[in-house]
Amino acid sequence: MASTASVTENVKAMFEQVPPPHVLTVAGTGGGAGIQADLKTITALGCYGSSVLTAVTAQNTLGVQGVHAIPPSFVISQLQSVFDDLPPASVKFGMLAGADTILELSRFFSALKSLTPSAPYLILDPVMVSTSGHDLLKQEATKTLRDELIPLVDLLTPNIPEAVVLAERTAEIEGLGDMIALARELAQKGPAVLLKGGHLDLSARDVRRTKLEQDTKVYHLRPDSLVCRDYATSLQLPDAEEVVVDVLADKGGVRLFIGPKVNSSSTHGTGCTLSAALAANYAKQREREDLEAEAEQQKTDGDDEGKKRKHHISDDTIAASIAYVQGAIAAAFPMGAGHGPLNHGHLSMQRPLPPPTTANPTPFTDHLIRSCGSLWDEYVQHPFVVQLGQGTLPLDAFKHYIVQDWHYLRHYARVHGLGAFKASDFDTIQAFAEIALHIAKESEMHVEYCKQFGISRPQLEAAPESTACSAYARYMLDVSSQGNVLDTYVAVLSCLIGYGEVGLWLANRVETGEATLEGNPYKRWMEDYAGADFIGAVRRGIANLERRVAQDPPSEARLAQLAEIFRECVKLERDFWQSGLEMSY
Amino acid sequence: MASTASVTENVKAMFEQVPPPHVLTVAGTGGGAGIQADLKTITALGCYGSSVLTAVTAQNTLGVQGVHAIPPSFVISQLQSVFDDLPPASVKFGMLAGADTILELSRFFSALKSLTPSAPYLILDPVMVSTSGHDLLKQEATKTLRDELIPLVDLLTPNIPEAVVLAERTAEIEGLGDMIALARELAQKGPAVLLKGGHLDLSARDVRRTKLEQDTKVYHLRPDSLVCRDYATSLQLPDAEEVVVDVLADKGGVRLFIGPKVNSSSTHGTGCTLSAALAANYAKQREREDLEAEAEQQKTDGDDEGKKRKHHISDDTIAASIAYVQGAIAAAFPMGAGHGPLNHGHLSMQRPLPPPTTANPTPFTDHLIRSCGSLWDEYVQHPFVVQLGQGTLPLDAFKHYIVQDWHYLRHYARVHGLGAFKASDFDTIQAFAEIALHIAKESEMHVEYCKQFGISRPQLEAAPESTACSAYARYMLDVSSQGNVLDTYVAVLSCLIGYGEVGLWLANRVETGEATLEGNPYKRWMEDYAGADFIGAVRRGIANLERRVAQDPPSEARLAQLAEIFRECVKLERDFWQSGLEMSY
Numbered sequence A, B: 001m002a003s004t005a006s007v008t009e010n011v012k013a014m015f016e017q018v019p020p021p022h023v024l025t026v027a028g029t030g031g032g033a034g035i036q037a038d039l040k041t042i043t044a045l046g047c048y049g050s051s052v053l054t055a056v057t058a059q060n061t062l063g064v065q066g067v068h069a070i071p072p073s074f075v076i077s078q079l080q081s082v083f084d085d086l087p088p089a090s091v092k093f094g095m096l097a098g099a100d101t102i103l104e105l106s107r108f109f110s111a112l113k114s115l116t117p118s119a120p121y122l123i124l125d126p127v128m129v130s131t132s133g134h135d136l137l138k139q140e141a142t143k144t145l146r147d148e149l150i151p152l153v154d155l156l157t158p159n160i161p162e163a164v165v166l167a168e169r170t171a172e173i174e175g176l177g178d179m180i181a182l183a184r185e186l187a188q189k190g191p192a193v194l195l196k197g198g199h200l201d202l203s204a205r206d207v208r209r210t211k212l213e214q215d216t217k218v219y220h221l222r223p224d225s226l227v228c229r230d231y232a233t234s235l236q237l238p239d240a241e242e243v244v245v246d247v248l249a250d251k252g253g254v255r256l257f258i259g260p261k262v263n264s265s266s267t268h269g270t271g272c273t274l275s276a277a278l279a280a281n282y283a284k285q286r287e288r289e290d291l292e293a294e295a296e297q298q299k300t301d302g303d304d305e306g307k308k309r310k311h312h313i314s315d316d317t318i319a320a321s322i323a324y325v326q327g328a329i330a331a332a333f334p335m336g337a338g339h340g341p342l343n344h345g346h347l348s349m350q351r352p353l354p355p356p357t358t359a360n361p362t363p364f365t366d367h368l369i370r371s372c373g374s375l376w377d378e379y380v381q382h383p384f385v386v387q388l389g390q391g392t393l394p395l396d397a398f399k400h401y402i403v404q405d406w407h408y409l410r411h412y413a414r415v416h417g418l419g420a421f422k423a424s425d426f427d428t429i430q431a432f433a434e435i436a437l438h439i440a441k442e443s444e445m446h447v448e449y450c451k452q453f454g455i456s457r458p459q460l461e462a463a464p465e466s467t468a469c470s471a472y473a474r475y476m477l478d479v480s481s482q483g484n485v486l487d488t489y490v491a492v493l494s495c496l497i498g499y500g501e502v503g504l505w506l507a508n509r510v511e512t513g514e515a516t517l518e519g520n521p522y523k524r525w526m527e528d529y530a531g532a533d534f535i536g537a538v539r540r541g542i543a544n545l546e547r548r549v550a551q552d553p554p555s556e557a558r559l560a561q562l563a564e565i566f567r568e569c570v571k572l573e574r575d576f577w578q579s580g581l582e583m584s585y
Helices: A006-015 A034-044 A072-085 A099-115 A139-152 A160-166 A176-187 A204-209 A270-300 A315-330 A363-370 A375-380 A383-390 A395-422 A426-452 A457-462 A467-482 A485-491 A493-512 A523-530 A532-551 A556-582 B006-015 B034-044 B072-085 B099-115 B139-152 B160-166 B176-187 B204-209 B270-300 B315-330 B363-370 B375-380 B383-390 B395-422 B426-452 B457-462 B467-482 B485-512 B523-530 B532-551 B556-582
Strands: A022-030 A048-060 A063-069 A090-093 A121-124 A192-195 A216-220 A242-250 A253-260 A348-350 B022-030 B048-060 B063-069 B090-093 B121-124 B192-195 B216-220 B242-250 B253-260 B348-350
Touching: A022 A034, A022 A072, A022 A270, A034 A048, A034 A270, A034 B034, A034 B048, A034 B348, A048 A072, A048 B034, A048 B048, A048 B072, A063 B072, A072 A099, A072 B048, A072 B063, A090 A270, A099 A139, A121 A139, A121 A270, A139 A160, A160 A176, A160 A192, A176 A192, A176 A242, A176 A253, A204 A242, A216 A315, A242 A315, A253 A315, A270 A315, A348 B034, A363 A493, A363 A532, A363 A556, A375 A493, A375 A556, A383 A395, A383 A493, A383 A523, A383 A556, A395 A426, A395 A467, A395 A485, A395 A556, A395 B467, A426 A457, A467 A485, A467 A556, A467 B395, A485 A493, A485 A532, A485 A556, A493 A523, A493 A532, A493 A556, A523 A532, B022 B034, B022 B072, B022 B270, B034 B048, B034 B270, B048 B072, B072 B099, B090 B270, B099 B139, B121 B139, B121 B270, B139 B160, B160 B176, B160 B192, B176 B192, B176 B242, B176 B253, B204 B242, B216 B315, B242 B315, B253 B315, B270 B315, B363 B485, B363 B532, B363 B556, B375 B485, B375 B556, B383 B395, B383 B485, B383 B523, B383 B556, B395 B426, B395 B467, B395 B485, B395 B556, B426 B457, B467 B485, B467 B556, B485 B523, B485 B532, B485 B556, B523 B532
Parallel strands: A022 A048, A022 A090, A090 A121, A216 A253, B022 B048, B022 B090, B090 B121, B216 B253
Antiparallel strands: A048 A063, A192 A242, A242 A253, A348 B348, B048 B063, B192 B242, B242 B253
C-alpha cells in the first residue's frame, strides 16, 4: 500500500505554488481600452487583476459616446473592499473622471502610505485625451492631479501632450533633446517619469545625432542582427529607420528605450496597456526580489529589513513592458471601424492540457487514453485478456504469446537503453537503466514459463519473431530514435500502463465473478500485473511523465504528435494480443 | 534581389489570421466574479471580450459591501456603442441589477432579433444570490426576468435554488431524478436549460441507480482509467465517489455531464465563469461551423443559406465549458479571507516568445542571438574575420582554416543526413537532402583552394582534425542524435546565419573603409558570403525555422534548451576561428 497515492503525491509539488501577485487598476471602462485592457494585460502577464471603477463609458473603436461617472464615495467603497481583503502589490491609475475623485483617491493613498510601510507601488497614467480624441479629464481636474496625486505616485507615464500640460510648458517638443529635458523637468516634481515618445517622429539617425549626458543609458529593444533585416537595409546602416524612443527620467539619470516604429491602426488603449504592463511586471519583479531577499536573509540570519525596503522599478521591467505593448500592437487583428484594440494575448498560449492538480493529477495520461477512443478498450479488454481471466485461453495461444513477449521484451529493454542515451541527467539515465535491468529480469520468468512448456532456451532464441511483435518493437525503436526523450517515454507507456490496467481490470472482474483465480492456469500472471509492486511501478511511471510534461508543456501540435505515438502503440498492443490468439507469425 | 523580403514573406501566412470571435458580457463588476471573471474567462479561451456594465459593486472574497446600479438608459448606451461597431457572436447576461434594466435589455434584444437574422446567441445566468449569500436580484425583478428576458435567450444556466424560483416550485429537490424533472420543466418555457448540480450531494452509486429516459445521454468528463486512480479505489468500482452532475434539457432531450466533485473554497464567481465559458466556447464553435459551411458551400457552389442558419450549442461545447470551470477551481490558489477567485488562467501559458509578425518576423532567431550576449560579436567580429576583411590575415592561418573547414563540412553534411532521418515529411527530407548536396558541392571549392595552396586531395584527407573542429562537429552530431528535428535545425543554425552575418558585416566595413576588397587575397570568400545567393539561403533558413517554431511554440524550458545549444555552437564557432588564427590542432 506504500504506492497508494503516488501519482498525486509525485505531482503535488507542481501545484503547491504561491498565488500570483495582485495588481489593481483604478480606471474607467473603455471598450478595447480602460479596465478591460488593464485586466487583459495583467492576466496575460501572469498576475491576478482586480479593478476599481471611476467611470463607465459608452465607447467603441470610433470614440467615446458617453461617460457615467461613479460617485467619488463609491470609488472609495470599492477601494476599501479590495484593501480590506487583498492588498495589491501595485496599483495603476487610468481615467480618473474628475477633481473630486482625484482628491478622494489622494486622501486614501496618502493615509495608506502613512499607515503601511510596504504600501503598493503606484503608477499614474495621466489619461487626459483618448486615442480617438475625446477629452477624458476636465481642465480643473488637472491641477488637482498635479498638486495632490502626482506627489504620491512612484511612476508617471504621460505621452508628450500630457507631459507638456503637466509641466505647464508652452514651447513645442521638436526633438529627442527636448523630450529628455521635459522628462527631467517633470521628474523633479517627485515620481520617476516614463515619457512616451509615440507622438514624436524620429529616425535612427536623429537618435544617433542627439547629444546625451553622461548619466544616460540606451537600450535597444531588438537585437541588431544583419541577417534578420530586409536585404535592402542590411547592407547599409539603417539611418532612415523610424524608431520610437521612450524616455525614463528619475534621480538615477535618464534611460532611453529605443524600439521600432510599428505602423498600425490598432492602438486603442495603448497607454492603458503600457501602465498596466508596468504595474504587472513591477509586481513580478518585487515578488522575485522578495524571494531572493528572503533566501539571502535565511543565509545571513539577519532581521527582516529586506522585506520593507522600497523596491525600485528596474530597467528590465520597463523594457519588458514596452516590448509587450509593441508586440500587442504588432500582433493585433483589425477590429471595428476605428482604432482597433491591441492583441493582449499575443504572449499567451492556450495550453492543450491543464496542469496537474490534486483533483486531476494525470491530465496528460488521461488525454492520451481518451484520444485512443475505443482502441483503448479493444486493447485492455481484448478477448485474449477475457479468456485469460476466465482460464479458458488455449495453452498454445498463451505459449505463442509468451515466446513473442520474450522477443518483445528484448526490444523493449533496448528502447530503454536508447532512453538512457537520450537523457541529459543522471536521474533519467539511472531510471532508464533500472527499468532495462528489470525487463531483463522479467525475461527470465518467460524463460521459466517456456521451460514448463517444454520449450528450451535455444528453441526460444531460434523462434521466429511474429509480424505483430516486429511491427510494434521496431515502431518503438524508430520513434525513439527519431524524437527526443519524451517520445521514448510515450513509446514505452502503452505497454507499461496497459498491463497495469489489464491487471486491475481482471482483479475487478474477479470481484464481480466475471473472472476467476481459483484453478486458473494463468493465476500467477494475473496476480503479478495487479500486484502492488507492478501497479506501484506503473504509477511512478505516470507521475514521472506528468511531472516532465508539466515542466515542459507541449504545444497543441506537439501533443497531437505524442497522442499519435501512444495511439499507434495501443493499436499494436491490441494486434499483439490478437496475434497470440491466432498464433500467427 | 529576389530574396529581399523572404523572411517576412515566408512567415506572413502565420499572422494573417482572422480576428478572434467577439463575446460580450452584460453584468456587474464583481471582484473575483462578475465582468472581471467573465473577461478573464473569455480571454483565456481565445476570444475578444467586451463588457457592458449594469452595476458596480464594492465586493471582495468575504461578500458584497455595496452596489451602485448604472442607470438603465446608460446600460443601453453602452450596448449601442458595442453593437454599432462590433456586433458580438454571443452575449452572456450576469447580474442585471433591477427590473428596469431587465426590461430595457429585453426591448433592445427583442428589437435586435427582429432586425438581424444572425443575432448573437444569448446565454442568461440568472444571478440572484452571490456565492457569499448576498441578494443580487430583488424579488420583483424575478418576474420581469421570467416574463420578458428568458423567452428571448437561447440558453439558461441556473443553479438549483435559482431554477426552483424560476419554475415557481415549492417541493425540495432531493435527487438526480428531481433535478432532471426540474430542468425539463424549465426548458418547456423556451430556452435550453443547463441546470447546475453543485448544490446537490450525489455519489456515483446515486447516479447509477437513477432511472433514465430513452432520450438521455450521459457524458463522463474524465476517462475512467483504473491505473490513474488511487490504489484504494482502483480495485473496486468507485460507488461512493462524490460527483457533480449538470443537466442539460432542451427539445432534443436530456444530457448529463458527470464530473468529479472538487472540494475547494475557491468558488467566487463559479457561475459567472461557466456562463462566460459557454459564451466563448459557443462563439468558437460557431466560427468553426461557419468556416466548414463556407468550405462546403464553395464545393457545392450553393447560395449563402449556411451563414444564416441557427447554430445549436453542441454537447462538446458544454462539456468543454464545464471542464474549464472544474479545472479553474482545482487549480486555484487560496486568496483572500473568504471564497477565493478561480484560476482563470489554468489553461493559459505565457509564451516565452511572441509569434512572428510583419513588424517582428524573427522573434526566435532574435532571441537566440540575444541570449548569446557578447559571444555573438566575439564570433562574427572575430580577429580572424577582421584580418580577413583587411587582407592582413596570414595565408598559413587561412590554409589551416580551409583544411579544417573541409573536415567540418563533411560532418556538417552528415548532420543534415541525420536531419533527413529525423524528419517526418518529404518536404523536410528534401530540404535536408538538398543542403547536404549543396555542402558536398561547397567542399569541392575547398579542394580547389587547397590545390592552389599546394595541398593535394590525399594530403587534405590525411590532415588531422583539430580539437576545435572535432569538438564542434561532434557536438552538433550528438545534440542531433539526442534530440528531435528541431534540435538538428538549431545545431546547424549558428554556422548558417553566422556566416551570413560575417558576410554582411564585412560588406558594411568595405562601405565604411574598415575593410577592403581591392587587392584582398580573400576577396572571393568575402563576396561569396555577402552574395545574394548565400544570404537568400540564410534568410530561407531563418524563415523556415521561424515557421516551425510558430507552429509548435516551445515552452520556457524547451526554449532555454534550444538557446543553450545555439550558444554552445556560437562558442565553438568562435573557437574555430581562434584555432585558425593560432593554427592549433
